[in-house]
Amino acid sequence: MTGLLINNLNLTLGGTQILKDVSAAVNPGEMVGMIGPNGAGKSCFLKSVLGLNKPSSGRVTLKGQDLATMSLKERARWLAYAAQGAPLHWPLTVERLVALGRIPHLGPWQNLQPEDHGAIERALTITDCLHLKERTATTLSGGERARVLLARTLASGAAYILADEPVASLDPFHQLQVMDILKAHATAGGAVLVVLHDLGLAARTCDRLILLHEGQVIDQGPPAQILSDKNLSCFFGVSVSRWQENGESFLAPHAIHNGQSHL
């Protein structure tokens, strides 16, 4: 009853069943990765948990309370969303953009309070964006922008962060930086559910993985179990090379054509 529990979620969009009886749990202190080939329903799953998609059946509970019974703002104080390639429609300064994260804590007419400024400052510090504070967010580089948007998510103070491919289109250094920030959030007692395409990154950073395929949970458990040769060839169509270095395990995929690996 402690964490975020998802029970038998079914989602149908435009006549197509996207999610079939998906159940999962995310507990405080955990970094859970969601993997699966394109079109498996990973993003739709995150959106269903967040209430952006209306599931046809199933329940999402937080600490035992049904999310559907919470007010929008209350829900927003618990769950924060880092969207994939989130747009930015106005040239706000970085500080004001990160300050948007505090909206769930403010009344309709309320200005930022001292504790809000504290949370914004902390989020900027954690994401190494303090020096960007005065910059216009639309002029940032891809890596800076990803960090700033993550800072917006962290500033909300929400314990549960749902991130949809937060490292897409980032260079390796910034990928690792973003994953480190998310990992630190989980280590500090928060919880992270992150959709990832990079299986190597998923293996190294997540405590647990959920493998989704055609809207169904195939398997969930520790990375070593989920990223088995069988799962990878069955559901991703790849074979992998694995190696260990400094106590970390790495893997690199190869494509399989007609049962044979090339490359």
Place this chain on the structure above:
Amino acid sequence: MNNILSYSLFILALIAAGLISLSFGRVSLGGADIWAGLTAPADDPISMILFELRLPRVILGMLVGATLGLAGAALQGVLRNPLADPGIIGVSASAALGAVIAIHLGLAATWAFSVPLFAMSGALLATLILLLVTTRDSSVLMLILVGIGISSLATALISLVMNLSANPMTIRDMVMWMLGSLENRTMNDLWMAGPFILIGWAMMIGTGQGLNALSVGEEVAQTMGINLKWLKLRIIIGAALSVGAAVSICGAIGFIGLVVPHIVRALISREPGAILIPSALMGALLLTFADILTRLPVAGSPLRLGVVTALVGAPCFLYIIFHTRREMR
């Protein structure tokens, strides 16, 4: 810029613009005349000019300008489109259609209130259609497309009415009405349009937080606790009521709603929620000045308000776009 400072500057500028507007006209009034007129008994000629002719004009001008500025800022925010203006939802054209019909039927000559009343009805009808569509599908694209559809239909019907008008004087009346004016407006116009304008403002003015959240897209805004559907409804109904009422009083005034949010963004803040009230104040200020310009003696015939706002607004718009193009991508 500091909030209190900028609001004080706005208020001072508005008072100054109001006083200048009160003193301008066929009879020029100095500061002493205005003071004397304000304190004199009701049958005093200066007092009559002030209260019967000029004051309604100043107040209506400020209300209409504030409405256009506020609605422009709110619509640009909710549609996340810097090119949106109050005309985009089709309410202005529908109000104009109502007015043109009233003029065509000859009602304007017999009953002065028929024009604003018909215009208001046109605006409300357009609002109803907008609501029917947007409660089912409230995507930005749908809103803009339906708005353009309503606008085109109303414009087509205006052309039809003009086409059917046998009397060239009637057509002239229609064209003049559509060019916009605050001339010869009375307190009765104010009592008729005022309530709709105020309800519209009340609905739009509290949407700042939601509009700020929308800067990062609809989905993320919803996960920040913003009720998107409610936000859109408030702005659409608010803009439709207040803009419809404004157009019914003084005709379609272009460019204020489009340009004012850009000026405020350049001067005060680029946050869509923070520019709502400043845009209202700036709109009131600009429209008051535009109305003063219409009273300058140019080429014999008085200028129409919509002509002045477009003539001043369009170059301003180009200038601002040129200077902010990099940030707007």
